[in-house]
Amino acid sequence: MLKQSAGGVLASFRPLKVPQRIRHSPSLAAALLDELFELPARGPCPIVPDRRAIEFPEIRHRFPAACQDDASHSELPGISKPAIIALMIPPSDPDSTSTAAASSSYIPADRDTEFLQREELRSVRIGLELLKPELIQREHGIKSTIVVFGSARLQEPGAARETLRLKEEEAARSPTDHRCRQQAAVARRQLDLSKYYDVAREFSRLVSSTCQTDEQCDFVVITGGGPGIMEAANRGADDVKAKSIGLNITLPHEQSPNPYITPELCFQFRYFAIRKMHFLIRAKALVAFPGGFGTLDELFETLTLVQTGKAQHVVIVLVGRAFWERLINWQMLVEEGLIGEEELRLFHYAETAQEAWDLIGRHHGVTPS
Numbered sequence: 001m002l003k004q005s006a007g008g009v010l011a012s013f014r015p016l017k018v019p020q021r022i023r024h025s026p027s028l029a030a031a032l033l034d035e036l037f038e039l040p041a042r043g044p045c046p047i048v049p050d051r052r053a054i055e056f057p058e059i060r061h062r063f064p065a066a067c068q069d070d071a072s073h074s075e076l077p078g079i080s081k082p083a084i085i086a087l088m089i090p091p092s093d094p095d096s097t098s099t100a101a102a103s104s105s106y107i108p109a110d111r112d113t114e115f116l117q118r119e120e121l122r123s124v125r126i127g128l129e130l131l132k133p134e135l136i137q138r139e140h141g142i143k144s145t146i147v148v149f150g151s152a153r154l155q156e157p158g159a160a161r162e163t164l165r166l167k168e169e170e171a172a173r174s175p176t177d178h179r180c181r182q183q184a185a186v187a188r189r190q191l192d193l194s195k196y197y198d199v200a201r202e203f204s205r206l207v208s209s210t211c212q213t214d215e216q217c218d219f220v221v222i223t224g225g226g227p228g229i230m231e232a233a234n235r236g237a238d239d240v241k242a243k244s245i246g247l248n249i250t251l252p253h254e255q256s257p258n259p260y261i262t263p264e265l266c267f268q269f270r271y272f273a274i275r276k277m278h279f280l281i282r283a284k285a286l287v288a289f290p291g292g293f294g295t296l297d298e299l300f301e302t303l304t305l306v307q308t309g310k311a312q313h314v315v316i317v318l319v320g321r322a323f324w325e326r327l328i329n330w331q332m333l334v335e336e337g338l339i340g341e342e343e344l345r346l347f348h349y350a351e352t353a354q355e356a357w358d359l360i361g362r363h364h365g366v367t368p369s
Contacts, residue, residue: 137245144282148200148230149299150290159194196290201235212237220244229289246266286298
């Protein structure tokens with residue numbers, strides 16, 4: 001089976017198929033080598049390791065010296081009988097490695113990521129996306145949550161002041177530039193709203209320090225995982241060394257998770273529908289701070305679920321009454337007969353972190369700190 005050149009060097013061979021049990025057992029592999037490649041006792045002989053053959057871990061374990069990059073024409077000290085470090089057969093041997101194993105069809109289905117992306121596998125992906133975060137939250141003992149939503153664009157006050165300063169300087173340099181003046185005006189209003197960053201952070205501190213004691217994980221803050229108000233809420237929990245959850249979503253413009261989410265509870269979703277389910281599966285409350293389309297989407301969906309009885313015992317708190325009443329004409333909906341007067345009681349207003357937590361605590365029989 002072995003082909004030896006005039007100088008005692010083996011060449012032009014390919015790796016031998018090694019049984020699975022041998023490939024994963026250094027001792028069996030070593031015995032195979034000794035049996036196959038024992039040569040007449042004529043002292044050390046040149047070593048010609050085939051680079052493909054020495055990829056086998058059992059060969060590297062048994063003959064490490066021959067597996068060095070400079071071992072192609074060295075001798076093996078310390079080995080009592082000569083051995084050629086290669087598992088080889090002639091190229092024409094019918095037992096040579098088949099190219100079939102290189103085909104994607106040979107990959108087990110659960111390991112074939114390309115296969116899992118097929119359109120026909122959508123239901124499988126949806127099921128996995130629902131199950132993975134659920135099992136992980138169970139493992140971490142997450143019993144209930146409070147959803148915190150608000151603008152991803154709001155900054156903490158210090159950063160908002162710096163942004164305003166830069167925008168005003170830019171506007172001063174270009175007094176006739178309407179765009180610069182508009183950006184400065186927006187930055188001024190954003191500074192006014194930046195107070196809610198601190199309110200969201202303080203709210204999360206209050207909730208987390210009250211409800212995550214003695215290894216209990218009740219009323220765990222859960223956010224969309226992004227910047228702005230979401231960052232503030234995760235940050236408040238981090239301030240008191242408590243857990244918080246972040247549910248990120250893959251977007252055309254990449255969104256990175258904020259650094260304050262508990263790493264083991266930071267999830268990424270492909271499907272908005274499954275992400276929405278995870279927001280409310282354990283929710284005891286939704287606290288909505290000033291925000292845009294994403295905040296309004298979650299707010300009105302939760303209002304609808306509570307209104308129709310699909311979600312029960314979920315307290316909805318709107319932080320910043322002036323903002324919300326300027327944004328939404330609730331009374332007009334009543335006057336037009338589109339909602340009932342009693343449905344205005346589906347939500348509550350709060351101005352401070354303590355007020356928001358008092359509302360939620362009273363409803364669920366928790367004594368706020």
